[in-house]
Amino acid sequence: MSMFSIGLSGLNAAQNALNTTSNNISNVYTPGYNRELTLLGEQHSAGGGVRVNDIQRQFDYYVADQLNAASTKSSALQAYQTQVSQIDNLLANQDAGLAPLMQGFFSSLEDLASSPSDPAARQGVIGAADTLSAQFRSFDSYLRDMQSGIDGNIRDEITQINNSADQIANLNREIALAKAKIGKAPNGLLNQRDQLVAEINERVDVRLTIQESGTYNLSIGNGQPIVAGTRSFSLEAMSSSADPTRTVVGYNDSAGNQVELDQGTITGGALGGLLSFRAETLNQTQNQIGQLAVSLATAFNAQHQAGFDLNGDPGQALFAVGEPRAFSNKNNAGAATIDAAFGDVDQLTSGDYDLVVTDAAAGEFEITRRDTGERVTATLDASDQLNVGGVVVTIGAAGTLVDGDRFQLQPTRQAAGGLENRISEPAQLAAGQGGGSGDNRNALALQDLQDSLLVGGGATLSGAYAAIVGDVGNRTNIVQANLSAQQGLTEQLEAVQQSESGVNLDEEAANLIRYQQFYQANAKVIQTGSTIMDAILGLR
Amino acid sequence: MRISTVTMYEQSMNALNRQQGEFMRVGQQIATGRKVVNPSDDPQAASRAVQVAQSMAVTEQYADSRISARNALSQEESVLNSVSDAIASAKTLMIQAASDTLSDADRASVASDLRGIYETVIGQANATNGNGRHLFGGYQDASEPFVRAADGSVSYVGDTNTREQRIDASRLMPVADNGQTIFQSVHASAGYVAEADAGNSGSLTFKGPQVIDESDPDFGNSFQLEFDVTGGVTTYSVDGGPALAYEEGTPVEFGGLSITLKGAPADGDRLDVGKAENMNTDLFKTFEKALAVLDQPAVSDAEKAARANTINTAMREFDNSLDNVLTVRASVGARLNELNVVDAVADNRQLNYTQTYSNLIGDLSDPANFAEVVSQYSLRQVSLQAAQKAFVDIKSLSLFDRM
Numbered sequence: 001m002s003m004f005s006i007g008l009s010g011l012n013a014a015q016n017a018l019n020t021t022s023n024n025i026s027n028v029y030t031p032g033y034n035r036e037l038t039l040l041g042e043q044h045s046a047g048g049g050v051r052v053n054d055i056q057r058q059f060d061y062y063v064a065d066q067l068n069a070a071s072t073k074s075s076a077l078q079a080y081q082t083q084v085s086q087i088d089n090l091l092a093n094q095d096a097g098l099a100p101l102m103q104g105f106f107s108s109l110e111d112l113a114s115s116p117s118d119p120a121a122r123q124g125v126i127g128a129a130d131t132l133s134a135q136f137r138s139f140d141s142y143l144r145d146m147q148s149g150i151d152g153n154i155r156d157e158i159t160q161i162n163n164s165a166d167q168i169a170n171l172n173r174e175i176a177l178a179k180a181k182i183g184k185a186p187n188g189l190l191n192q193r194d195q196l197v198a199e200i201n202e203r204v205d206v207r208l209t210i211q212e213s214g215t216y217n218l219s220i221g222n223g224q225p226i227v228a229g230t231r232s233f234s235l236e237a238m239s240s241s242a243d244p245t246r247t248v249v250g251y252n253d254s255a256g257n258q259v260e261l262d263q264g265t266i267t268g269g270a271l272g273g274l275l276s277f278r279a280e281t282l283n284q285t286q287n288q289i290g291q292l293a294v295s296l297a298t299a300f301n302a303q304h305q306a307g308f309d310l311n312g313d314p315g316q317a318l319f320a321v322g323e324p325r326a327f328s329n330k331n332n333a334g335a336a337t338i339d340a341a342f343g344d345v346d347q348l349t350s351g352d353y354d355l356v357v358t359d360a361a362a363g364e365f366e367i368t369r370r371d372t373g374e375r376v377t378a379t380l381d382a383s384d385q386l387n388v389g390g391v392v393v394t395i396g397a398a399g400t401l402v403d404g405d406r407f408q409l410q411p412t413r414q415a416a417g418g419l420e421n422r423i424s425e426p427a428q429l430a431a432g433q434g435g436g437s438g439d440n441r442n443a444l445a446l447q448d449l450q451d452s453l454l455v456g457g458g459a460t461l462s463g464a465y466a467a468i469v470g471d472v473g474n475r476t477n478i479v480q481a482n483l484s485a486q487q488g489l490t491e492q493l494e495a496v497q498q499s500e501s502g503v504n505l506d507e508e509a510a511n512l513i514r515y516q517q518f519y520q521a522n523a524k525v526i527q528t529g530s531t532i533m534d535a536i537l538g539l540r
Numbered sequence: 541m542r543i544s545t546v547t548m549y550e551q552s553m554n555a556l557n558r559q560q561g562e563f564m565r566v567g568q569q570i571a572t573g574r575k576v577v578n579p580s581d582d583p584q585a586a587s588r589a590v591q592v593a594q595s596m597a598v599t600e601q602y603a604d605s606r607i608s609a610r611n612a613l614s615q616e617e618s619v620l621n622s623v624s625d626a627i628a629s630a631k632t633l634m635i636q637a638a639s640d641t642l643s644d645a646d647r648a649s650v651a652s653d654l655r656g657i658y659e660t661v662i663g664q665a666n667a668t669n670g671n672g673r674h675l676f677g678g679y680q681d682a683s684e685p686f687v688r689a690a691d692g693s694v695s696y697v698g699d700t701n702t703r704e705q706r707i708d709a710s711r712l713m714p715v716a717d718n719g720q721t722i723f724q725s726v727h728a729s730a731g732y733v734a735e736a737d738a739g740n741s742g743s744l745t746f747k748g749p750q751v752i753d754e755s756d757p758d759f760g761n762s763f764q765l766e767f768d769v770t771g772g773v774t775t776y777s778v779d780g781g782p783a784l785a786y787e788e789g790t791p792v793e794f795g796g797l798s799i800t801l802k803g804a805p806a807d808g809d810r811l812d813v814g815k816a817e818n819m820n821t822d823l824f825k826t827f828e829k830a831l832a833v834l835d836q837p838a839v840s841d842a843e844k845a846a847r848a849n850t851i852n853t854a855m856r857e858f859d860n861s862l863d864n865v866l867t868v869r870a871s872v873g874a875r876l877n878e879l880n881v882v883d884a885v886a887d888n889r890q891l892n893y894t895q896t897y898s899n900l901i902g903d904l905s906d907p908a909n910f911a912e913v914v915s916q917y918s919l920r921q922v923s924l925q926a927a928q929k930a931f932v933d934i935k936s937l938s939l940f941d942r943m
Contacts (some may be wrong), residue, residue, distance in 0.1 A: 085580070091579050097590075109603065110706070436677075495541075
């Protein structure tokens with residue numbers, strides 16, 4: 001009798017093992033699938049035999065954690081690299097860059113100096129000024145398009161993160177239910193949940209805590225939970241309270257309040273990559289181009305206004321440029337307003353500034369330059385004005401300032417976008433200094449600006465442009481180097497993870513043969529048992 | 541280590557991707573003709589390349605400027621050539637007219653030749669460039685710088701400015717000279733000129749003045765000789781000084797100068813002697829003066845003396861004007877010469893910039909760079925093919941194929 005039951009237990013075990021093998025084979029390319037092993041054990045009770053102890057999923061939490069940490073960095077760098085190489089490519093085009101057009105503009109001024117009253121030379125200057133300012137604007141609009149592209153990307157990422165968080169919370173519940181029902185978590189659900197954690201890590205860096213019950217809790221930023229047991233908390237794309245034109249990550253907490261997350265706490269995943277790119281490179285580049293535009297416009301306007309045109313009238317401003325931008329924080333307790341205008345352009349920087357009221361009664365501010373972190377303290381003067389990096393800031397209703405009120409100043413962000421040539425009438429070009437139609441002194445003075453240190457008081461126009469090219473090139477270069485290093489590391493960890501959890505088809509082929517023989521052998525046991533039984537029953 | 545099937549595929553795919561990327565990059569280098577395609581390929585080089593390109597553009601700009609400067613100066617030079625020829629002919633005519641043997645009719649014909657020259661010089665002084673702009677008006681280039689009044693006198697309405705152009709980083713070159721400098725000036729070193737007063741009624745003529753002593757304390761000053769005839773005795777005084785006896789034909793000396801006087805001065809006749817720059821410096825006035833005496837037949841001794849004196853003075857003035865025009869022409873020539881020198885230097889500099897630029901961006905027209913990139917190209921091609929082969933081989937090895 002026992003031979004039958006032993007054989008039967010073997011058949012059963014072989015069937016199970018074959019099922020597991022088939023399952024492994026069919027899921028060889030399923031993302032998130034972890035290979036399964038049939039764990040066999042001896043049957044100790046009546047008469048022996050074999051039993052299936054467990055269909056065990058091969059999953060190493062430690063390696064998975066490492067891999068997630070690596071891939072969240074990889075995807076941050078990947079997102080950064082995708083964006084920064086767009087600027088890199090823009091600057092790679094020698095002929096469409098700003099440098100040749102600035103050279104063209106100065107060359108047209110040389111023509112003007114050679115024949116100051118020649119209408120063709122005058123028209124040439126106006127044409128070159130139009131082209132140059134248009135190129136500044138198109139450069140800026142390219143960067144602005146990138147800004148709005150990033151806003152859109154942030155929204156998409158947040159939607160995906162919310163979806164994944166939702167699903168993880170659901171899976172937490174289902175897994176707990178299944179455990180209660182059958183005493184064991186189903187491998188499929190566990191795989192699914194681990195896969196979602198890996199996916200969410202590619203979008204943003206999350207910290208995973210596994211409770212004793214096996215429930216996954218996820219938190220983000222400074223520890224704000226996005227999955228807590230069976231509940232999920234959603235992120236939301238919102239406009240920044242410091243700068244309403246910027247989309248930032250908001251967090252809806254359990255009390256229903258929306259909190260703006262400090263972008264410095266989100267560094268991983270595509271979302272982190274986008275935020276760092278925007279803060280480090282995109283804003284910076286846009287500011288630098290803006291600074292170049294302001295320096296160009298201010299110097300040319302001053303010199304042009306010092307001259308006289310063909311009608312004997314004093315020269316007008318040659319270029320219009322975008323004004324500095326300033327915002328008062330939405331959460332300010334006071335009602336003070338802020339207004340900004342260009343002051344001493346030589347002091348202008350490519351940085352943005354945070355202004356925080358430290359002593360409202362005295363009108364004292366702490367001013368932080370955002371890109372360098374440099375801090376200074378300044379006090380409002382009698383006309384409620386402050387000088388911040390070449391910009392004159394005027395605080396309106398300064399009496400209503402409250403300690404802790406914040407303002408943000410972006411001196412040159414929209415300068416390049418507003419650069420326009422204002423002179424369209426050739427006769428209005430001020431080539432002379434009042435000497436007559438053949439007077440070219442002002443044209444010479446304008447031409448001399450190409451060697452003057454106009455930008456920040458320390459660089460020529462082309463020198464400043466070269467610095468931008470070098471800057472962007474360096475950043476792109478560094479990001480690319482970091483990315484390939486990080487990708488190498490991630491690939492390594494993937495291989496380690498796969499060596500534990502991945503399916504090897506050759507191995508499964510061998511298993512198929514093995515368990516097929518196992519099945520046949522057990523069938524033989526039953527057949528033998530039956531033959532023996534027949535032999536006994538056949539005794540007469 | 542266990543290798544999962546997915547790992548095998550992924551690693552092969554990653555290798556393929558990487559090789560393909562490298563291969564594409566070299567392909568892009570060949571297509572763009574430069575090793576540094578994006579700033580990120582070599583940020584320092586890309587940044588410096590912008591600067592060097594700027595220097596090249598500026599050098600080019602100055603080269604353009606030199607072309608137009610050369611045009612302007614060549615044009616001026618050719619005008620000055622014909623002006624100096626004209627003055628030389630005027631001088632010859634004056635020598636002809638000075639001869640006493642000439643009849644009034646002959647003089648009239650000399651006068652008509654001289655008038656022709658006069659008109660030529662006025663025409664040249666109002667010359668225009670290709671754009672219809674007047675060459676010699678200073679900054680006032682829109683209208684004729686020399687205008688003729690109703691009485692026929694010519695005056696300068698331009699200004700004293702000189703247009704300059706930047707022909708090199710540190711050189712502003714005047715690319716024109718104004719009419720005043722050319723036609724109404726004499727060189728500071730031009731000698732003494734004597735001119736008889738227009739109101740003289742005697743037959744006084746003069747020869748000279750000659751410089752005999754440059755160290756005389758009064759040398760360089762202007763002098764006026766005034767004659768006095770009282771009771772048949774002729775005396776003269778220099779600048780209101782003591783009266784000295786007048787002796788015809790004896791050289792009179794003062795202030796380091798010597799002048800020989802002839803004829804009989806009348807009471808109150810005067811003779812002005814001064815450095816050319818303090819006397820009439822206007823070429824057109826000289827012409828007008830000479831034409832006036834040549835046109836008029838001289839009968840009396842006084843009239844003949846006045847004609848001789850005017851021709852005498854005019855000859856000196858023509859000489860001085862000619863010297864002045866030749867000096868300006870020499871300075872134009874020197875400037876044209878300088879342009880050639882600067883051109884040569886700038887060409888050399890441009891060559892250096894071009895070389896530096898091509899080194900910075902790894903220009904493939906440089907054989908060394910080209911060889912490097914082409915060998916990279918073949919190398920990457922082989923690597924890519926190897927990765928492809930590895931992928932195919934790994935894929936074809938499966939235990940399932942043997943079951």
